[in-house]
Amino acid sequence: MKRALITGVTGQDGYYLSKLLHDKGYEVYGLVRGQNNPKIEFLERELPFVTILTGDLLDISSILRALDVARPDEFYNLGAISFVAYSWENAMLTSDVTGKGVLNALEAVRLYAGDDIGKVRFYQASSSEMFGKVQHVPQSESTLLWPRSPYGVAKVFGHYMTINYRESYGMHASSGILFNHESPMRGPEFVTRKISMAVANIARGRQETITLGNLDAKRDWGFAGDYVDAMWRMLQQDEADDYVVSTNETHSVEEFLDVAFGHVGIDDWRPKVLQDPRFMRPAEVDLLIGDASKAHEKLGWKPTVSFPELVRMMVDADLARIDAESA
Ligand code: GDR
Numbered sequence: 557m558k559r560a561l562i563t564g565v566t567g568q569d570g571y572y573l574s575k576l577l578h579d580k581g582y583e584v585y586g587l588v589r590g591q592n593n594p595k596i597e598f599l600e601r602e603l604p605f606v607t608i609l610t611g612d613l614l615d616i617s618s619i620l621r622a623l624d625v626a627r628p629d630e631f632y633n634l635g636a637i638s639f640v641a642y643s644w645e646n647a648m649l650t651s652d653v654t655g656k657g658v659l660n661a662l663e664a665v666r667l668y669a670g671d672d673i674g675k676v677r678f679y680q681a682s683s684s685e686m687f688g689k690v691q692h693v694p695q696s697e698s699t700l701l702w703p704r705s706p707y708g709v710a711k712v713f714g715h716y717m718t719i720n721y722r723e724s725y726g727m728h729a730s731s732g733i734l735f736n737h738e739s740p741m742r743g744p745e746f747v748t749r750k751i752s753m754a755v756a757n758i759a760r761g762r763q764e765t766i767t768l769g770n771l772d773a774k775r776d777w778g779f780a781g782d783y784v785d786a787m788w789r790m791l792q793q794d795e796a797d798d799y800v801v802s803t804n805e806t807h808s809v810e811e812f813l814d815v816a817f818g819h820v821g822i823d824d825w826r827p828k829v830l831q832d833p834r835f836m837r838p839a840e841v842d843l844l845i846g847d848a849s850k851a852h853e854k855l856g857w858k859p860t861v862s863f864p865e866l867v868r869m870m871v872d873a874d875l876a877r878i879d880a881e882s883a
Contacts, residue, residue, distance in 0.1 A: 561626040563587045563613060563661065564634030565606060566595035568741040569681070573632060573784040578605050580788075585626035587611045587619070587635065613657030619664035623676075630791050632679045633661045636711075639745050640685060643707035644838055651710045658714030662721045662729065669727075677791040678729040680718040683711045684736065684776065684802070684844050694847040697733065697798050704839040715798075722796050730790040732783075735802035735846045738866060739780040740873030747809055748777065748870060751816050756874035758828060759820035760882075765828050769835025771810045774843045778803045779861035779869075789855040802846020803859045815867040820875075 560577050564570050565586030574584045586606045588596060599606060609625055611618030613635050623631075636654040637643065643650040658680060669675040687695045688704035703709045715731050722729040742749040747768065757763035778801075786801040817825035851857045861869070 557581055557583055558630065559583045559585070559626060559628045560630045560632060561585045561587065561609075561622060561628035562632045562634060564636060564681070565603075566593070566599055567634060567638065568739055568743065568780050569634050569737070569784055569787075571603065571741050572739070572781045573634070573787060574603050574606050576784050576788060578603075583607070585609055585622065585628065587613075587622050589635075613653055613660055616660045616664050619661055620668060623664060623668040628676055630677045630679070631661070631665055632681075632787060633658060634681045636681065637707070639743070640705050640707045641745075641835075641837055643705050643710070647706035650706050651713075653710075654707060655710030655713040659717050662717055662727070666721065666725055666727065673726050674728055676728075677796070678718070678721075678727060679787050679791055680714055680729065680731040681787075682715040682718070682731040682733045682798070683708070684733060684800075684846060685841060686712050686715060686733065687844065688841050690841075690843055693843070694802075694804060694845040695800065696847040697800055697850060704841050705837070708841075719798065728791075728796040730793070730796040731798045732787050732790055733798060733800045733846075734783055734786075735776040735778060735800070735844055737778045737780040737783040737801075738870065740870055741780065742870070748812060748867075751812055752867070752870035752874045755816045755820055755822075755871050756878055758822070759875065760878050762878070765830050767830040767832045767835065768809065769831065769833075769837070770840055771813070771829075771831070772808055772842070773840060774806045774808045774845070776802045776804070776806050776844050776846045777812070777863060777866060778859050779866050782859045782861060786851055786855060786857045789857055793854070797854070799851045799855065800846045800848050801851055801857070802848045803863070804846055804848055805863060806843060806845035807863050812867060815864050816871050819868050819871050
């Protein structure tokens with residue numbers, strides 16, 4: 557039986573990845589931060605097969621302790637402060653966790669593996685946010701990085717550290733440059749879930765309007781359930797490498813609104829959408845569109861959920877949640 561250790565197991569991707577690994581027969585361990593973390597209850601309820609280990613990406617000794625217990629074949633580093641807008645207000649903490657936390661994880665794995673460096677395969681959750689002010693369309697593994705947020709800068713550090721550990725120590729360390737990926741498990745602060753929840757509330761007469769920031773931003777949005785499969789495939793390769801994971805399509809926030817409202821029968825949604833500078837960013841990433849041909853060719857990976865299917869899946873899940881609450 558294979559064993560996996562996941563950081564960030566309480567997040568959206570941790571949820572889908574733990575399920576995928578469990579279904580494949582893995583023994584799954586999750587590193588969870590802090591005492592009385594409210595997310596532990598969720599984890600125990602939804603993912604009872606995950607063995608919870610307490611630790612923090614800022615504390616290398618806690619990662620080493622977790623490695624000693626989990627003895628993983630595969631280490632998935634999904635833990636990060638992941639909300640881009642928050643990273644301007646908390647640039648130092650974001651740099652420490654999202655950036656230096658990756659180095660702590662890599663170094664802990666290196667120390668744990670000792671002479672047998674291939675013992676643990678490492679996955680780093682890199683991000684399309686690293687492309688920032690895009691220098692090429694569509695973006696591939698070789699596109700120049702120009703991050704536009706403290707979060708993006710921290711992810712670039714983690715990305716290159718992963719490559720550096722691969723090149724310096726021969727570690728089986730791969731980096732997945734994942735474009736935006738969403739699901740009903742997405743946190744409510746991200747624009748897609750913020751919209752799906754609001755549209756469901758509006759459809760059920762619980763809310764009148766939604767207030768957003770920049771509606772022109774374009775993103776390459778895929779389904780998180782598909783993307784965790786790409787992570788796993790990366791670690792099954794003989795050679796570690798970097799891969800873009802995306803749908804190769806881009807859509808604006810406005811198009812997301814159009815499909816979401818359209819799904820509940822509201823075609824004239826503009827009066828329901830307000831804008832507030834509070835939700836605008838000091839520097840915006842205007843256009844993301846990935847080129848995942850390498851993942852298609854080498855990993856045999858393809859996304860299975862289209863953009864309109866994803867939007868409808870999210871709105872339907874929020875409608876079902878509201879209906880269950882009020883039943
Ligand atoms: P992003 O996701 O920053 O791309 O990072 P987010 O959903 O937060 O923003 C997407 C775009 O929507 C615009 N926007 C708003 N965003 C939010 N959150 N709230 C709003 O009200 C709003 N109005 C407009 C934003 O300006 C932006 O252009 C996500 C995260 O999951 C990262 O951790 C991950 O690395 C990348 O995706 C890939």
